[in-house]
Amino acid sequence: MGHEADVEKFYRALWPHRAAVLRTARFLCRDVNEAEDLAQEVFIKAFGAVERVSEDRPALPWLMAILRHLRIDRLRAAGAHPGVSLEAVEVEPAAREGPVGELSGYSEEEMLEALSDQAIIDALRALPEEIRWTLLLVDVHGMDHGEAAEIEGVPEGTIKSRAHRGRRMMRELLSGVAKERVAM
Amino acid sequence: MGFQPNEGAEELAVARRLWKLGAMPVDTSRLDAALREKLPARRRMGRRWGVAVAGIAAMLLIVAMVGMGLLQGRTVEASPAMMAQWHEEIVSGRVPMMRVTSVRELNAQMAALAKEGKMLPEVPMGHSMACCMRSVGDKQVACVLLEDEGKPVTMAVADASEVKSPASGVTMRDGVAYHVEKVGVLNMVMTEKGGRWVCLIGEVPAERLMGIAAGVRF
Numbered sequence: 001m002g003h004e005a006d007v008e009k010f011y012r013a014l015w016p017h018r019a020a021v022l023r024t025a026r027f028l029c030r031d032v033n034e035a036e037d038l039a040q041e042v043f044i045k046a047f048g049a050v051e052r053v054s055e056d057r058p059a060l061p062w063l064m065a066i067l068r069h070l071r072i073d074r075l076r077a078a079g080a081h082p083g084v085s086l087e088a089v090e091v092e093p094a095a096r097e098g099p100v101g102e103l104s105g106y107s108e109e110e111m112l113e114a115l116s117d118q119a120i121i122d123a124l125r126a127l128p129e130e131i132r133w134t135l136l137l138v139d140v141h142g143m144d145h146g147e148a149a150e151i152e153g154v155p156e157g158t159i160k161s162r163a164h165r166g167r168r169m170m171r172e173l174l175s176g177v178a179k180e181r182v183a184m
Numbered sequence: 185m186g187f188q189p190n191e192g193a194e195e196l197a198v199a200r201r202l203w204k205l206g207a208m209p210v211d212t213s214r215l216d217a218a219l220r221e222k223l224p225a226r227r228r229m230g231r232r233w234g235v236a237v238a239g240i241a242a243m244l245l246i247v248a249m250v251g252m253g254l255l256q257g258r259t260v261e262a263s264p265a266m267m268a269q270w271h272e273e274i275v276s277g278r279v280p281m282m283r284v285t286s287v288r289e290l291n292a293q294m295a296a297l298a299k300e301g302k303m304l305p306e307v308p309m310g311h312s313m314a315c316c317m318r319s320v321g322d323k324q325v326a327c328v329l330l331e332d333e334g335k336p337v338t339m340a341v342a343d344a345s346e347v348k349s350p351a352s353g354v355t356m357r358d359g360v361a362y363h364v365e366k367v368g369v370l371n372m373v374m375t376e377k378g379g380r381w382v383c384l385i386g387e388v389p390a391e392r393l394m395g396i397a398a399g400v401r402f
Contacts, residue, residue: 012369
């Protein structure tokens, strides 16, 4: 494929996903500039490998895989450990805290709706990196467990377990936020 | 969502709330500018878009004037360039969208925004929907961002007594008239159904867009 065809393919298949990539980077990084820098690197890297893009398949999972690898590289360069063992995440928040909605008589869904996007993002950012990634892929982007497993390089069962734990951890974190709201 | 039906209601509530984050608006303008500096421009299509975008500002002004003064209360003719601009703005995240998990929720959200009640159809795709309300002067247009085989498609719906398709470029398919347009890389089909004007836009073949439009049920 010629250079011009590659450029055209990039703009046709990948360019429309920049909002999704940037949004995901924003959920990963607290700093807006860092998120934009990360998203930019994703597209530059993707452009360099655009011949590998099959237009018969959704491009977003491929971009997410690039984003994840770049993020891990950055965390490693900064001395952070990007992974987390499931054994390290022994949280059983639901049993201790009760549903978010029990605090006010509202349903769980109503209470979650009442919380701001920023509160949800803050809770998401507080999760261990790999669990956060699972929720980003499965819940935010609506990917199936198989797609998420491929991106994260783990078995589907691990994704299911991480999704389950991640949601429960989110509930614990958001219960705290909701409690503060009720107390105010 | 990748949620399994046997999982608990509380987990489902968290998953639904996270799903809605997927439509949180983000401003891609700085990213776009940085990428345009570092990556080659889309030569052939870029020129087309240049022409289209140059025309869009003028078109928007004209449409705004039409909506605000000259033809207030009358039918507005939909502009393909403006619809293409809306699609680009919606896809790039420059327009705040509300992510929804069902057509019922979609209609509830849109009804809350619209002057009138329900105006959106059952869509023959079951996933990834986000919506917003836009206006052309005093005419309200509901926009829904759908995903068709991984490609974003914007569906715009308005009252057919308020918004009309251009008269030219009509294609008949199964006895239904579709106005078909191409703006740059985008294909666009407009039609009328159940008293609504419906427009579908995306980098998807026009035939496929007509197929989606045919499956729309009000």
